[in-house]
Amino acid sequence: MTANGIAYLDLYTEDHVSTVDHFLSGMGFARIARSQEDDRDSTLLQHGDVRLVVTSGPAVQGFLEKHGAGIADIALTCDDVAETRERAVAAGVVGLGAVDGAPAVAGFGDMRHTLLPATGGEIARIPPGRRWVPEPDAAPGAARTVRLLDHVAVCVEGGRLSEYADLYADAFGFSRFSAEYVAVGGQAMDSVVVRSESGGATFTLVAPDPGKDPGQLDAFLERNAGAGVQHLAFLVDDIIPAVHEFRDRGVTFLTIPDSYYDM
Numbered sequence: 186m187t188a189n190g191i192a193y194l195d196l197y198t199e200d201h202v203s204t205v206d207h208f209l210s211g212m213g214f215a216r217i218a219r220s221q222e223d224d225r226d227s228t229l230l231q232h233g234d235v236r237l238v239v240t241s242g243p244a245v246q247g248f249l250e251k252h253g254a255g256i257a258d259i260a261l262t263c264d265d266v267a268e269t270r271e272r273a274v275a276a277g278v279v280g281l282g283a284v285d286g287a288p289a290v291a292g293f294g295d296m297r298h299t300l301l302p303a304t305g306g307e308i309a310r311i312p313p314g315r316r317w318v319p320e321p322d323a324a325p326g327a328a329r330t331v332r333l334l335d336h337v338a339v340c341v342e343g344g345r346l347s348e349y350a351d352l353y354a355d356a357f358g359f360s361r362f363s364a365e366y367v368a369v370g371g372q373a374m375d376s377v378v379v380r381s382e383s384g385g386a387t388f389t390l391v392a393p394d395p396g397k398d399p400g401q402l403d404a405f406l407e408r409n410a411g412a413g414v415q416h417l418a419f420l421v422d423d424i425i426p427a428v429h430e431f432r433d434r435g436v437t438f439l440t441i442p443d444s445y446y447d448m
Contacts, residue, residue: 187358188261188269190385191334192301192310193229193236194417195258197248201226201241204254208237211436213330220315227315234333235419238312248295256414258284259292259337260299260312261357261386269357270300276355285314290356293339293349294412330427335420336378336387340405341412343395346377349412350390353379362387391415 198204205228208214214230214237221227225242240257248257263269270288274280279291288300301310311317341349353359362378375394380387393402405415421427428438 187382188263188298188300188386189303189381189383190262191337192260192262192299193238193312194256194334194337194414195227195238195240195260195312196255197240197245197257198254199241199249200254201228201239204239204241205230207436208232208239211434212431213434216320218311218317218319220312220317222316227312229311229317232331235331236310252295252409252411252413255409256296256337256417258289258297258299258312259414260301260310262303262310263300264303266300266302272358273356277352278356285312287313293341293414294409296413330421330430331419332422333420335418336389337414338389338391338416338418339412340402340409340415341390341392342406343375343393345412346375346390346392350377350379353388358382359386359388389418 196204205216208230209216212232214232214235216228217231217236218229219227220229222242224244225240227238227240230237230239238258245257248255261269266288270280270290273290281289281291281297283289284297284299289297290300292298299312301313339349350359350361354361359379359381362380375392377390378387379390391402393400393406402415406412432438
């Protein structure tokens with residue numbers, strides 16, 4: 186059995202209010218629900234087909250101390266949760282038992298994958314094990330800018346791209362979509378894309394070229410204490426209007442180095 190899509194991503198952060206506000210006011214997400222417990226505070230956001238959870242509190246402090254703010258869980262929807270977990274563990278993925286009542290396995294670095302059923306509709310895409318309270322008048326409207334999560338970019342250690350690509354193929358039924366050598370920000374890097382058969386989950390794996398000078402990917406790996414999610418790529422209808430809209434909302438864009446277009 187295979188994993189076929191991404192139910193949600195859980196972002197751990199120290200500053201809950203500012204992080205939620207960035208996605209609400211800056212990127213047009215809607216607040217769907219809130220879960221407040223003794224050891225953690227979570228807000229469920231949605232824009233288009235993208236569901237993002239923002240979580241803070243003592244329960245996530247260990248992750249934050251080691252890695253800083255970042256994606257800690259990419260929940261995968263599965264044809265058959267039990268069989269997908271069994272296949273993943275047989276392929277060498279570390280099983281994490283039940284997390285919040287749902288099976289989970291290790292992902293990239295200290296990130297995990299909660300495994301959820303593909304059936305069940307929208308309710309199945311809510312993180313389990315939390316006391317969710319719907320936010321009043323917060324139902325997501327029609328997608329205005331962000332349509333869906335195009336891919337998740339994951340930075341891994343140099344020389345380990347094929348290892349991770351093979352692991353996701355064996356564990357979750359992903360296939361290698363493309364492989365290329367790219368140069369971004371002046372740093373040489375390798376890249377491999379792995380994608381679920383349904384196309385609902387795509388991971389772009391990037392790694393620094395061990396034979397070249399260190400650059401931004403090496404800095405990320407050091408700062409993150411290992412592999413992890415480097416960025417999220419959102420699909421929009423038209424990039425230029427989307428950039429103008431986000432800038433008007435206060436979103437800051439990075440300067441694109443000339444070398445980005447070299448290839």
